[in-house]
Amino acid sequence: MKEYSSITSLDNLKISIFSNQLKSEKGLVLITHGMGEHANRYGHMANFFSKEGFTVIAFDIRGHGCSQGKRGHTPSYGHLMDDMERVYLKIKADYPSLPIFLFGHSMGGNLVLNFLLRKPNELKGAMVTGPYLRLGFEPPKWKIILAKLSANIWPSLSQPTALELDALSRNQEVIRKYEDDELVHDRITSAFFVNVHFAGQYAIDHAGEINIPLLIMHGSDDRLTSPEGSKAFAANAKENVKENVKLKLWNGLYHELHNEPEQEEVFSYELDWINKLLE
Template identity: 75%
Template sequence: MKEYASILSKDGLKIATFSNHFRSEKGVMIITHGMGEHSMRYKEMADFYTNEGYTVISFDIRGHGLSEGKRGHTPGYEFLMDDIERVYAQVRADYPSLPIFLFGHSMGGNLVLNFLLRKPNNIRGAIVTGAYLKLGFEPPKWKIILAKLSSSIWPTLSQPTELELDALSRNKEVIRKYENDELVHDRITSAFFVNVHFAGQYAIDHANEIKSPLLVMHGMEDRLTSPTGSQDFASNSGDNVHLKMWNGLYHELHNEPEKQEIFNYEIEWMNKLLN
C-alpha cells in the first residue's frame, strides 16, 4: 500500500486512506484494522492480494495511525460507521463496476459486521478475523457499569488498553516490530470502549440479518478476543456464513507463522464467490 490520500469525516477529521495503486479488473478489498494499530501493519497481506489481482484500499480509523482525532476515541459508534461508509462510497465511485470485499480484524471485524448490519451496501463478500465480539477475558459486570457511567459523564477519559503483546502472534519478530512502531498506541477512551463493546453483542444478536457472504475466522488460542464470540455469531447466522477455527493459532492470524495458509484460504474463498 503506497498511495496516500484522505477523506473528510462528518465532524471534520481527515481520515487517512491508502491504495496499492493497482487497477484491478477482478475486485477491490477494503481493509479495516484493529484497536491501537494502523493499516500499514497489513502491508504483507495487501501485497498478497495485489499479486492475486485485487485492488487493495485501507484506511486508518479515527484516532489511529495517520488519521486525525484523539487517540483511541470516538464520540459515538455512528461516527465509526459513517467513516467506513465514506471510504466505501469513495471506493464505489472509483471502481463502479468491480465487486467490493471487506476485511476486518479484531475491532475492525466488529466494525465490518456492524457496517453490514446498519448501512446499505452492495458488498460481494466480507472476511473477519479475530473479531472483537467478546473479549478473551470478559470484564466483571461492575466494570462495564462503571465504563457506561464514565462514557456519559466523561466520554474522552483515556486509559491504557493494557494489551498483552505476546498474545498477538507466536512470531516474536511481529511483537518486536509492534513494540517499536511509532504509529501504534495503547489508549482507549471510555466512549470508544463502551460503544465497541456493546456493538459486539449487537452483531451476535443480529447475525441472521446479514445476507452478504461471510468468512469468519478465529485462532483457537486467541487470548485477546474470544473465539466463542465468533462461534456464537456463526451459530446465530444463516448459510451465508462460513466459520473457520484455526487450532493453536493466536490473535493475528495474518501474522502467524501459518500466515501463507491463512492468505490462501481467504483468496480461495473470495475467488469462489467471483466464479
C-alpha cells in the same frame, strides 16, 4: 501501501486512505484494522493479494495511524459507522466496476460486521478475523458499569489498553515490530470502549440479518478476543442464512492470523473463498 486519498468525517476529521496502487480488473479488498494499530500493518497482506491481481485499499480509523482525532477516541459508534460508509462510498465511486470485499480484524471485524448489519451496501462479500464480539477474558461487571458511567460523564477519558502483546502472535518478530512502531498506540477512551463493546453483542444478536457471503475466522488460542463470540455469531447467523456464513477455526493460532507463522496458509484460504465467489 501509499496514501492515495482521504475523506472528511462528519466532525471534520481527515481519515487517511491507502492503496497498493494496483489497477485490478478482478476485485478489490478493503481492509479495516484493529484497535491501536493502523492500515500499513497490513502491507504484507496487500502484497499477497496484489500478486493475485486484486486492488487493496485500507484506511486508518479515526484516532489511529495517520488519521486525525484523539488517539483511541470516538464520540459515538455512529461516527465510526459514518466514517466507514464515507470510505466505502468513495472507493465504490473510484472503482465502480470492481466487486468489493470487506476485511476486518479484531475491532475492525466488529466494525465490518456492524457495517453489514446497519448500512446499505453492494458488497460481494466480507471476511473478519478474530472479531471483537466478546473479549478473550470477561471483565468484572462492576468494571463495565463503571465504564458506562464514565462514558456518559467523561467520554473522552483515556486509559491504557493494557494489551498483552505476546497474545498477538507466536512470531516474536511481529511483537518486536509492534513495539517499535511509532504509529501504534495503547490508548482507549471510555466512549470508544463502551460503544465497541456493546456493538459486539448487537452484532451477535442480529447475525441472522446478514445477507451477503461472510467468512469468519478465529484462532483457537486467541486470548484477546473470544473464539466463542465468533461461534455465537455464526450459530445465530446460520439459523436464517446458513448458506451465507462460513466459520473457520484455526487450531493453535493466536489473535493475528495474518501475522502467525501460518500466514500464507491463512491468506490462501481467504483467496480461495473470494475466488469461489467470483466464479
